[in-house]
Every structure is written in C-alpha cells, then in structure tokens.
Amino acid sequence: MKITTRTYATSLVEAALSQPEKLSEISEHFLQILRKNRQTKLLPKIISELEFALERQTDTAFGKAVFATTPSEQQLKEITEIAKKISGRAKAEITADVDKSLVAGFKLKTAQINLDNSVTGKLQRLKGALT
C-alpha cells in the first residue's frame, strides 16, 4: 500500500501529540522510516502537510496575525473568532505581531487561511486589477 504525505504527516503529529516528551526520538524514528521506504524526497511535502495535520488532530487553527497598529484585546479575540469561523476549527491559537508598513488593517495566516485586509494589501490587489 502506498503511503501518502498526508498519512505520514498525520502519523507524525499523532505520535508527537501522544508523547511530546519524546519528540526528538519520534522525529529520528520517522526519518529512519522514510529512508527505509526510500521516500525522503517526500519530506518537503510532508513538512507542508504537518501544519494541516496538526490542525486536524487538535481541531485548532494555528496562525499569525499581523496588525498595522498594536491590537487591543478585543481585536485579538475577534481575530481568533475569525480564524475559527473561516477554518471551521473548534479552537484557534493566533499569535500577534505589528507591522506599520501595512498602514492600516491586518493580515491573518494559518494553514488554511491567507487573509489580507490591510491598506498595502488592498493597494497590491488594486495594482493587480489595474494591470
């Protein structure tokens, strides 16, 4: 049976979540399995899939929000709700950062979400529409 990148990522996340203290041993063992199956070339795709697998396993959206100004608590809560709503996960863990070059607005990035509601993002979209 062919093992897909999704299966590899899901298995790795399951193992890591069940025994977080043995993460380095699990990772080493995982790499040995990949070498044995001659599938080390799948590693980049597996790493990309890990984020999704982690979200599936924990039913949590992990991501980062970048704001143009320092966000208030209310805004952070709202962003977390936005992440849960869009990704369809029960929970969301979003870290916050500030980037003044956005001018105004924010950007949200998770495994499933790539939302740009900043002024610079809107200008870039306008540029794309004009060209």
Add this chain to the structure above:
Amino acid sequence: MSEGIEAIGINGKILLAQIVNFAILFLVLWFFAFKPILKMLDERKDKIAKAESDAQAIEKAKAETEVKTKAILAEAQDQAKKIVDDAVKLATSQKADIAQSAQKEADNIKAQTEKQLEAEKERIIKEAKLRLAEVVIVATGKLIEQTVDEQTAKRLTEAAVKESSE
C-alpha cells in the same frame, strides 16, 4: 564477154583480181574493223541506255528525297512549333506560379509583421498600464502614509477587523 570488157579498156583478169582483193579486204575489214566497231557501238548504246536509266532512277530518287525532305522539314517545323508552344505555356504557367508564390510570401510577411506589431503594441500598452499602475499605487501609498496618522490607522484597523468578522 571478156572481149567486150576489154573492148571498153578493162582487163578482165585485173578486174577479177581486184574483185578478189576487194572481197578479201571487205572480209578483213568486216572481221577486224566493222564487227568490233559495231560491237563497241552496241556496248556504248547499252551504256548510254543504262546511264539514261540510272539518270531516271536518280531523278526519281531525287524527287522522292525532295518529297521526304519536305515532309521531314514540315514535321520538324511542327515539332519546333510544338516545343516553342510548350515552352511558352510552361513559362506562362511558371510565371503565374512564381507570381502566386511571391504574393503568398508577401501576404505571409505582411501577416507576420502585423502580428508582431500587434504583439509589440499589446506589450507596450501592458507595460504602460503596469508602469501607470505602479505610479498610481506608489503615489496613493505615499499619500495614504502621509495622511493616515496613528488614530486613523487604529480606526481603520478596527474597521477592517469588524468587516472580516461579519
């Protein structure tokens, strides 16, 4: 009778001898002169007749040759005319083909040039639009940066969060 001849002054013996001589001479001439001459004349006559016959045959052959020559010349003229006609037809046909080919090539070059010009025009317009958009975006961005202060930025950010929540 000899007396009578003698009476007129002719000696019979002498006459007889002359007759005999004449006969002998006649016989000699007959056998050694007249007969060969006659034979020679007959041969010459035959030769002349043969020559005439040959001449007639030659004349006939000449006439036939002339007829044949005329026929061959006529045929050669016909063939030459046909060759010339064919060459003219071929040249005309090739001329038309060459003209058609040249026209086709000219059309192709024209179409290709028009296509290239159209592509170049599109590229220039696209590039101009891109440059214009860049200028507009940069100018707008600068303007927004200058006009949006901290409070406005906070208000706009809050509005953006609210907008995404809905």
